[in-house]
Amino acid sequence: MGDIEIAQKNKMERIAALAKEKLGISEEHLEPYGHYKAKISLDYLETLKERPDGKLILVTAISPTPAGEGKTTTSVGLTDALNRIGKKAAVCLREPSLGPCFGMKGGAAGGGYAQVVPMEDINLHFTGDFHAIGLANNLLAAMVDNHIHHGNSLAIDQRRVVWRRVVDMNDRALREITVALGGMSNGFPRTDGFDIVVASEVMAIFCLATSLGELKERLGNIIVGYTRKREPIRARELNAHGAMTVLLKDAFQPNLVQTLEGNMAFIHGGPFANIAHGCNSVIATQSALKLADYVVTEAGFGADLGAEKFIDIKCRKSGLKPDASVVVATIRALKYHGGADVKELEQENLDALEKGIKNLERHVRNVREHWGLPCVVAINRFSADTQAEIDLLRQKLGHLQVEVVLAEHWAKGGAGAEELAHAVVDTIDKCPASFQLTYEDDLPLWQKMETLAKKIYSASEVVADTKIRAQVKRLQDAGFGDYPICVAKTQYSFSTDAKLLGAPEDHVVKVREVRLAAGAEFVIMICGDIMTMPGLPKVPAAERIDLDENGTVVGLF
């Protein structure tokens, strides 16, 4: 049975009743979107400020492989399991991007019996947040070109406009375009391009702001372009940030839905994990911590990218402090890291597994040593995993004294992750976190990059062309030195080479490009080719997505 059929067979409870039962939220504090989705009012959230926070559990993973790891299913399964063993737990996830649904992968709201529902809604328009974010982005873009067209009193250099348009669609034809053709009444022609909505800086800002006031302030700080003298021009100077905030005011309320087992899921915001920080909104995580005793959340990609950004960008800015981490791996993926062919992952291969375990080992070490988080390793079980493989894994990790738990939530729902839930609760009870950031705010930008690369990626050095070094220096001198950095590199390796699997050491990280996100307040160091607008494959998922004669969505998985 596919994910969509499992989800559709599930009998959902009304969200208002569930929110009352599980989290004690009265109906008047919810804005319903249909009967199974709701937004929580900001006024109500304001009243919770004095409550103590629950425990925050970060689900992260080994470096991703084509074999699949299952971070989202583990987050959902763990939450269901925590509830099964009597804990008041909720999960915080990112909203899936609509565009990619029609491309390769179909939906993204967990899978099997560890899903969030209503899955069609979550994967399609949901509560409209991404539409609002896209439009706020595009209003600013229209106001930039409009300002130039009507006299350009701010003297924006048309060659230095850096604010791109966005659309929530995989549309390669929009990556690089020329706009304002067709004569005088259409403005001044220039090169431009569209990104996918999740890549918009508005998305990153939306996910980092803790109030509407802060949201507006940060939107105002966005740099849209520069003058000929390289003076930045901000959204505030175009008077765009007020209207952008108006477009985002409803979206900014966190969304509440349910897992297949009727537990609460906060799904809110979803920035790219490469040029942005890749975690759900701060406001959703903060809200969940006030309302539940255990909050499970996930970060994009492997721990080197996802957990690092969660910690150094999201936690740094918001004051959030995780209490423990779950590092997810699969035997299949570890064999792939150890050199096994993607077509032979079903076969027992102890050699490959032994080599691949080094990837997991390093992520566990990073989580514990560099960020001070106690952790549990969750092996997301597949039927082809052999006992010998599992034994080898346990043996090889023995010296780390980390608990390794097999989890079968995909096939069994929360019941399949009860052991994991117990392990997580025990770990939190027995091992207090001594949480720390990778680097301090006052370290210069370039040293931040070096610290990160050496500590977390095990690189030997960071290099860049003179031009890039000069750019970093300019940002440092211009007062952006206290921003954290956001590394955009391949997620498949600790290094910048996607083919270097396992746990490469002494590799060299080359910074190819630097970008400033003055609203999101981080400096992006690009170490590889980063695609901010995906394309559709030869046969897109859209060709099989349909509404059958009963009005049921088919083909979305």
Add this chain to the structure above:
Amino acid sequence: MGDIEIAQKNKMERIAALAKEKLGISEEHLEPYGHYKAKISLDYLETLKERPDGKLILVTAISPTPAGEGKTTTSVGLTDALNRIGKKAAVCLREPSLGPCFGMKGGAAGGGYAQVVPMEDINLHFTGDFHAIGLANNLLAAMVDNHIHHGNSLAIDQRRVVWRRVVDMNDRALREITVALGGMSNGFPRTDGFDIVVASEVMAIFCLATSLGELKERLGNIIVGYTRKREPIRARELNAHGAMTVLLKDAFQPNLVQTLEGNMAFIHGGPFANIAHGCNSVIATQSALKLADYVVTEAGFGADLGAEKFIDIKCRKSGLKPDASVVVATIRALKYHGGADVKELEQENLDALEKGIKNLERHVRNVREHWGLPCVVAINRFSADTQAEIDLLRQKLGHLQVEVVLAEHWAKGGAGAEELAHAVVDTIDKCPASFQLTYEDDLPLWQKMETLAKKIYSASEVVADTKIRAQVKRLQDAGFGDYPICVAKTQYSFSTDAKLLGAPEDHVVKVREVRLAAGAEFVIMICGDIMTMPGLPKVPAAERIDLDENGTVVGLF
């Protein structure tokens, strides 16, 4: 007090309670979007099929002028007044387009004390319908370029792609663009452009379909481009229509909101009134007729364009039959039609008024003689109107034996339109409509255009270049001859010259361009410059739209 302040001071009732009280709809048939907006389930609407229809009242107007006429306020005020005099009445309106809100005009949900609320929501994202329509449009566009990129097995001629992208934003820089630049992996470069969402053929289809099945069928019929041999390529051949329907399935449910006086308003769909038919969705109007005894609806622009398309496109296709029409005029606008300067409309000017009345007179004659609808003239009152002007108007229209009623709903709400409500009810009771279309389906396309121009516009002839005539003939021969035509011309005059006010006769209508809307099933005859992507003015409304410190939207009116 501005419209937004009046709207915000209003105490709304919960939509579920109101829908039950006013229309007898139980809560389980509604999908709430917050507490004050809801969608009505299609399954429930299906159960109403056997109920008798209420009376349908079409609100139309004289040719629009900068002085303003007030069709929407009259529709809302009349609905409130009908309820005040004991009738069960509802109003059906178009959804406003979000883009223009940030441009010149601010919101569009009535005005003064004749408004629909929550006005901020209706003017901003509302229930997300336009976002869904925009995305369905853009999914098809992405699939076209993706098909060409991956081998183009349908042999689409890249120079003959006719499907444009859309965005809900006034953004002149996107009118004419070049896409797919940047090398091989981005596809084949070609000229393209964006329209505003309301101009998408998906919007027209959405508003004409009577079921999800018909919606999908029509989406499949969309022609996206042609081969080198001019064979049409349809959305169906790209397998795009199923996924497009999935994107639209929620949006397709009619939206329910309330007037300031707590009466029911169906606000659903909003196609352009020039290259499309400019009326709210058929499904909303049909639903309202099953649920209310009197349904008030409006058509875009003056009666020559708006009412004509309402009748020849919307009614023809759906079988809807209006029972009466209200023609809205203002003394100010009639003086403008009679030559008065726009700055001097506050001054009594009987000469100009007498001349301008000819515009109103012709619209009234068209409504009655050509479409067989009894009508009432509503004079939307302004404080500067003098008694002498009102007397002259009544006297000049005397020979038409049409009731002329003064209405003050803008200032007084429903109480100000009670006389109008009585007049409309009396007219319906006493004068049965003998409804007819302007032309029959089987009249050839060119004769349809001639019939329309002569009957409704009082033109002497229709001309076109040989090339255009040949194109019309090709469409006729290709089997599109039974489609109605959709004229895109200036709304300011009966003629194609915006400066010819009043009631010009014996003018020549020149068809400059012909387009086929194979999904919407009409042939567009373009007789003038039609803008499908507006621009922002020098100081856009967005600059003053903001969220104040209490979280209240300001600057939207």
